[in-house]
Amino acid sequence: GAGVSQTPSNKVTEKGKYVELRCDPISGHTALYWYRQSLGQGPEFLIYFQGTGAADDSGLPNDRFFAVRPEGSVSTLKIQRTERGDSAVYLCASSFDLRADTQYFGPGTRLTVL
Amino acid sequence: SQQGEEDPQALSIQEGENATMNCSYKTSINNLQWYRQNSGRGLVHLILIRSNEREKHSGRLRVTLDTSKKSSSLLITASRAADTASYFCATVMNRDDKIIFGKGTRLHILP
Numbered sequence: 759g760a761g762v763s764q765t766p767s768n769k770v771t772e773k774g775k776y777v778e779l780r781c782d783p784i785s786g787h788t789a790l791y792w793y794r795q796s797l798g799q800g801p802e803f804l805i806y807f808q809g810t811g812a813a814d815d816s817g818l819p820n821d822r823f824f825a826v827r828p829e830g831s832v833s834t835l836k837i838q839r840t841e842r843g844d845s846a847v848y849l850c851a852s853s854f855d856l857r858a859d860t861q862y863f864g865p866g867t868r869l870t871v872l
Numbered sequence: 873s874q875q876g877e878e879d880p881q882a883l884s885i886q887e888g889e890n891a892t893m894n895c896s897y898k899t900s901i902n903n904l905q906w907y908r909q910n911s912g913r914g915l916v917h918l919i920l921i922r923s924n925e926r927e928k929h930s931g932r933l934r935v936t937l938d939t940s941k942k943s944s945s946l947l948i949t950a951s952r953a954a955d956t957a958s959y960f961c962a963t964v965m966n967r968d969d970k971i972i973f974g975k976g977t978r979l980h981i982l983p
Contacts, residue, residue: 763912772892772936791970800876800960801915814970847913854967863915 760784762864769824770870771840779835779867780868783852789813790863792825792834793849801849807833808856876904876961876974884980891948893977894943895961904937905962905971906946915960918946948979956981 763782771777771870789808793801793839809830818824822840827833837844847868851861885964891966895904903922908917921928921937921944922955928935934947958976 793973798975800962800975803970803972806970813968817970849914851915859905859920860917861971862917865914 762850762852762862764848764864764867766867766871767865768870770872772872773840773842775871776841777837777840777869779837779848781833781835781852781864783831783833783850784862785831786829787852787854787862789853789856789858790827791853792833792835793853795849795866797830797846801831804835804868805858813856817867838870840869842871845869847872876963876972877960878961878974878977880963880977881975882980884982885951886982887951887953888947889951891951891955891979891981893946893959893961893979895944895946895974897944897963897974898942899963900939901963901965901967902967902969903942903964905964906933906935906944906961907962907973909958909960909976910956918959937979951979951981953981953983955979 785813791806792804795801805815807827822838824836849866851863853861867872876895877896905920909915919930932949937944960976962971962973963974
């Protein structure tokens with residue numbers, strides 16, 4: 759079956775602009791996770807959802823970052839007033855539910871802020 | 873923040889040899905997982921070991937966990953060129969909790 763998909767695969771934007779990154783989880787997976795990965799580092803947790811609600815958003819670095827999952831499936835990570843330091847690969851993962859041990863990752867969106 | 877710390881940061885070995893990577897963490901955990909990442913993109917879950925387990929096998933992979941030392945090791949036997957990737961340990965403190973990844977070990981298998 760289809761895995762986790764993320765769009766776009768690459769996004770180049772200018773400092774100060776607004777961007778949206780999309781994640782389509784595996785069908786039937788109720789838990790969805792966002793991570794950010796900088797070069798040479800491991801993925802850094804941002805937020806995760808169980809259904810439509812954010813179960814833990816403690817990893818969002820500041821109020822410029824926001825994520826939604828209005829229908830409990832597709833999720834959008836929104837970044838306002840982008841800064842050069844936001845440049846990274848943004849990874850999305852899904853799992854059957856929060857108690858599932860295995861997360862399935864998408865290919866990521868590489869965000870470059872000029 | 874990152875809880876796990878892998879050692880070494882980079883490892884190059886000849887094809888056919890065994891590769892061992894270590895992970896140390898700071899707080900008590902519910903489980904520890906190992907992931908592989910090729911070319912800096914999507915991660916693939918390899919194996920999970922729970923806090924009450926000491927050793928686990930999956931194909932050419934062997935994982936150990938020592939909760940008293942807060943450390944884990946991943947052994948890949950009979951390495952292949954396709955094993956070239958970055959390997960991350962990830963810890964889960966409590967059930968339903970988020971996963972915290974380490975910085976990873978970059979493994980390069982030489983032909």
